[in-house]
Amino acid sequence: MPTVTFAFTAATASASGADAPTAAILLALAVILAAAKLGGEVVTRAGQPAVLGELVAGVLLGNLGLVGIPWAESFKTNVTLDTLAQLGVIVLLFEVGLESTVRDMLKVGLTALLVAVLGVVTPFALGWGVGALLLPERSVYVHAFLGATLTATSVGITARVLRDLGKGQSPEARVILGAAVIDDVLGLVILAVVGGVIQAANTGAELSYGAAGMIVGKAALFLFGAVALGLVISPRLFGVASRLRGRGVLLATALVFCFGLSYLAAAIGLAAIVGAYAAGLILEDVHYRDFTDRGEQGLEELLQPIAVFLVPVFFVAMGMRVDLSAFGRADVLGFAGLLTLAAALGKQACALGALGGKLDRLSIGVGMIPRGEVGLIFANIGLGLAVRGEPLVDAGIYSAVVIMVVVTTMATPPALRWSLARGDQRGSPKERGVAKIPPTL
Amino acid sequence: MPTVTFAFTAATASASGADAPTAAILLALAVILAAAKLGGEVVTRAGQPAVLGELVAGVLLGNLGLVGIPWAESFKTNVTLDTLAQLGVIVLLFEVGLESTVRDMLKVGLTALLVAVLGVVTPFALGWGVGALLLPERSVYVHAFLGATLTATSVGITARVLRDLGKGQSPEARVILGAAVIDDVLGLVILAVVGGVIQAANTGAELSYGAAGMIVGKAALFLFGAVALGLVISPRLFGVASRLRGRGVLLATALVFCFGLSYLAAAIGLAAIVGAYAAGLILEDVHYRDFTDRGEQGLEELLQPIAVFLVPVFFVAMGMRVDLSAFGRADVLGFAGLLTLAAALGKQACALGALGGKLDRLSIGVGMIPRGEVGLIFANIGLGLAVRGEPLVDAGIYSAVVIMVVVTTMATPPALRWSLARGDQRGSPKERGVAKIPPTL
Numbered sequence: 048m049p050t051v052t053f054a055f056t057a058a059t060a061s062a063s064g065a066d067a068p069t070a071a072i073l074l075a076l077a078v079i080l081a082a083a084k085l086g087g088e089v090v091t092r093a094g095q096p097a098v099l100g101e102l103v104a105g106v107l108l109g110n111l112g113l114v115g116i117p118w119a120e121s122f123k124t125n126v127t128l129d130t131l132a133q134l135g136v137i138v139l140l141f142e143v144g145l146e147s148t149v150r151d152m153l154k155v156g157l158t159a160l161l162v163a164v165l166g167v168v169t170p171f172a173l174g175w176g177v178g179a180l181l182l183p184e185r186s187v188y189v190h191a192f193l194g195a196t197l198t199a200t201s202v203g204i205t206a207r208v209l210r211d212l213g214k215g216q217s218p219e220a221r222v223i224l225g226a227a228v229i230d231d232v233l234g235l236v237i238l239a240v241v242g243g244v245i246q247a248a249n250t251g252a253e254l255s256y257g258a259a260g261m262i263v264g265k266a267a268l269f270l271f272g273a274v275a276l277g278l279v280i281s282p283r284l285f286g287v288a289s290r291l292r293g294r295g296v297l298l299a300t301a302l303v304f305c306f307g308l309s310y311l312a313a314a315i316g317l318a319a320i321v322g323a324y325a326a327g328l329i330l331e332d333v334h335y336r337d338f339t340d341r342g343e344q345g346l347e348e349l350l351q352p353i354a355v356f357l358v359p360v361f362f363v364a365m366g367m368r369v370d371l372s373a374f375g376r377a378d379v380l381g382f383a384g385l386l387t388l389a390a391a392l393g394k395q396a397c398a399l400g401a402l403g404g405k406l407d408r409l410s411i412g413v414g415m416i417p418r419g420e421v422g423l424i425f426a427n428i429g430l431g432l433a434v435r436g437e438p439l440v441d442a443g444i445y446s447a448v449v450i451m452v453v454v455t456t457m458a459t460p461p462a463l464r465w466s467l468a469r470g471d472q473r474g475s476p477k478e479r480g481v482a483k484i485p486p487t488l
Numbered sequence: 489m490p491t492v493t494f495a496f497t498a499a500t501a502s503a504s505g506a507d508a509p510t511a512a513i514l515l516a517l518a519v520i521l522a523a524a525k526l527g528g529e530v531v532t533r534a535g536q537p538a539v540l541g542e543l544v545a546g547v548l549l550g551n552l553g554l555v556g557i558p559w560a561e562s563f564k565t566n567v568t569l570d571t572l573a574q575l576g577v578i579v580l581l582f583e584v585g586l587e588s589t590v591r592d593m594l595k596v597g598l599t600a601l602l603v604a605v606l607g608v609v610t611p612f613a614l615g616w617g618v619g620a621l622l623l624p625e626r627s628v629y630v631h632a633f634l635g636a637t638l639t640a641t642s643v644g645i646t647a648r649v650l651r652d653l654g655k656g657q658s659p660e661a662r663v664i665l666g667a668a669v670i671d672d673v674l675g676l677v678i679l680a681v682v683g684g685v686i687q688a689a690n691t692g693a694e695l696s697y698g699a700a701g702m703i704v705g706k707a708a709l710f711l712f713g714a715v716a717l718g719l720v721i722s723p724r725l726f727g728v729a730s731r732l733r734g735r736g737v738l739l740a741t742a743l744v745f746c747f748g749l750s751y752l753a754a755a756i757g758l759a760a761i762v763g764a765y766a767a768g769l770i771l772e773d774v775h776y777r778d779f780t781d782r783g784e785q786g787l788e789e790l791l792q793p794i795a796v797f798l799v800p801v802f803f804v805a806m807g808m809r810v811d812l813s814a815f816g817r818a819d820v821l822g823f824a825g826l827l828t829l830a831a832a833l834g835k836q837a838c839a840l841g842a843l844g845g846k847l848d849r850l851s852i853g854v855g856m857i858p859r860g861e862v863g864l865i866f867a868n869i870g871l872g873l874a875v876r877g878e879p880l881v882d883a884g885i886y887s888a889v890v891i892m893v894v895v896t897t898m899a900t901p902p903a904l905r906w907s908l909a910r911g912d913q914r915g916s917p918k919e920r921g922v923a924k925i926p927p928t929l
Binding site (some may be wrong): 133137300349 | 526
């Protein structure tokens with residue numbers, strides 16, 4: 048019956064573009080949002096940050112294939128769903144950035160830089176060591192690459208946990224998020240250099256030191272240049288916008304600013320979320336006072352519904368990409384265990400960089416642990432690299448990296464909650480004293 | 489320098505998935521939102537609905553290629569941007585649906601059905617006639633297909649204009665939107681039948697009458713079944729959800745309900761927006777009173793920021809697909825002029841179906857005029873159909889259909905604004921009298 052087929056095709060393609068991809072995304076969004084809220088509810092009742100439940104919900108959805116329901120398979124590589132997830136983490140980092148100002152960040156700048164450098168160098172060395180210890184037969188390039196996969200912090204998880212626990216504005220949060228942004232830059236440099244060395248070894252070409260230098264230069268230009276320029280432009284931009292009359296001008300202008308800086312960051316080779324965080328830092332309440340003075344909602348309030356919609360998409364999608372079957376191989380598990388230990392312990396060196404007596408050093412070290420999607424992307428790049436014809440990263444190494452990412456990501460929410468609670472209890476005696484004076488005195 | 493290339497690839501692909509597609513979408517979103525707000529501002533100052541400015545902004549962006557800046561070309565066929573646009577029109581129809589209840593709709597049900605049937609039959613006949621008159625050398629199939637492209641109303645434009653003018657809850661709005669939903673179903677049936685006849689003529693196969701019957705059956709099942717079931721499920725769903733503690737549970741539940749019904753509509757071959765509108769109709773304030781009673785924001789307020797973000801993407805993207813160069817061909821322009829006249833006059837027959845003395849019949853006829861993306865999709869399907877090896881729709885016919893769509897879409901906002909203002913002036917003498925009594929009396 049060719050007619051029936053045509054009728055279906057016409058019907059599906061017709062009428063307001065209700066084409067098959069959109070329909071699939073609609074179902075995926077409905078399922079993801081429902082699973083995220085249910086997962087968040089379960090872990091919240093158990094006293095854990097909601098993000099853990101969203102990750103677990105994603106893992107369950109993504110591994111339904113193991114029990115014969117391969118529903119989520121096509122979504123793991125769906126470009127549109129991935130973009131929605133990326134928009135989610137961009138909105139999250141923008142929200143988190145809004146909670147601090149550039150001035151706040153400069154106060155913790157030196158500390159964040161020290162924390163970042165220590166948090167990149169130590170895991171890199173430890174990862175290299177684990178590789179040399181357990182894979183002595185593989186080349187030094189493999190060992191160096193393993194070190195590189197351990198360097199970059201996944202700021203999304205930590206930012207979300209800090210928000211879930213109402214700690215987004217603490218000095219520790221600023222140090223961690225600032226260091227994670229610098230980490231991102233350092234991780235890119237290491238990846239580029241290690242990748243360049245490997246490619247040079249493979250093709251016999253010369254390694255261009257200029258390439259690494261260029262990345263460092265562009266990153267510095269962005270972080271300092273864009274922020275400085277943004278501080279000049281932002282008040283003017285919102286001043287002009289406040290004269291427009293349409294519905295939602297404040298929110299639209301803020302989104303244009305956020306997406307614009309995110310694009311700039313991505314265009315010069317940084318992570319888009321670095322731009323989103325920078326946009327949030329630059330934007331201050333005073334820039335859009337014209338809007339709030341006439342009774343409009345503030346930006347944080349306006350962004351929240353968009354975050355409720357898009358942020359869970361990121362965390363559930365991240366969970367969906369976890370392949371539980373990798374946990375079933377004993378040799379992989381041992382290797383993954385050591386790699387995870389190197390990743391977690393390596394970031395504890397960050398605590399040494401946290402100068403100033405009042406900082407909760409343990410929480411800073413714990414907050415830097417998650418590798419999240421950054422580690423996965425590094426591993427994916429490794430799958431595509433080869434040394435003298437032999438692939439740099441084989442299935443075993445890849446699975447071990449995946450497990451390291453899963454464990455560091457899933458362990459951070461409860462660990463950070465614990466360490467922050469511990470830090471609060473150990474707060475300065477004066478603060479505790481004040482808190483303990485009964486209100487009747 | 490292969491190293492530089494690698495460094496760029498690694499840097500672009502690394503770090504939180506800031507991959508090239510996402511970066512491009514970020515720039516597109518920033519440009520689209522900025523253009524939408526500026527375009528909306530200009531036309532609002534000229535007293536026109538903001539949506540007209542968003543369409544014009546889209547047309548300008550999409551035709552920058554004519555002056556040597558082909559920036560938007562890749563976005564016209566970008567699946568991710570299209571999905572974001574579709575999510576925008578889904579959120580818009582959900583919002584519009586929320587403003588009415590199923591009870592309101594049943595009150596105008598018979599009227600909407602009559603309006604819809606007249607608004608499908610008349611343009612179909614007129615379009616067929618225009619084809620027979622100007623293209624006598626082409627087969628009867630081409631004439632029938634031209635008629636079919638004139639049937640379906642693009643509810644997005646009208647819904648948006650009604651909202652821009654604060655008329656979303658008027659009886660006229662309910663008749664138009666209800667009729668547009670029924671139109672959608674009737675248009676699909678006509679397209680399926682005409683397409684089936686053409687395919688049968690081309691391949692020599694029999695036309696299956698059952699196929700058309702099945703579409704009608706499924707549509708009826710959805711419109712009545714889903715709404716009836718939704719009315720039972722919705723209060724329970726929100727009752728359960730109100731016991732969850734997480735952030736944004738009300739909004740997330742509403743989005744799950746909206747996306748779920750939109751998916752169902754798309755899955756059975758209807759437009760996704762039909763499901764979104766139905767979801768809005770079903771959902772009533774009383775279903776989520778548990779949330780608002782404890783001081784949370786209402787759903788309309790929560791949806792607004794998402795609408796501010798996504799709805800302009802739909803209208804700008806729609807404008808972007810307009811090819812201005814089609815306006816330069818004289819033969820096409822003449823044909824397009826008659827087709828546009830047939831489209832606009834054909835829908836005026838709708839006024840005859842508007843029973844009941846108090847309805848503003850002219851506004852109903854005008855509100856049904858826009859063909860928007862529905863007509864474009866019909867034309868696209870026609871490009872892919874052939875009769876005895878000859879393509880059904882050639883470049884000239886396609887351009888004429890595009891121009892008809894552009895003119896009906898762009899003319900509706902100012903025309904509807906004019907006809908609604910005229911209707912208000914002619915409102916019942918009593919109302920006018922009350923309004924004219926000065927407050928001091």
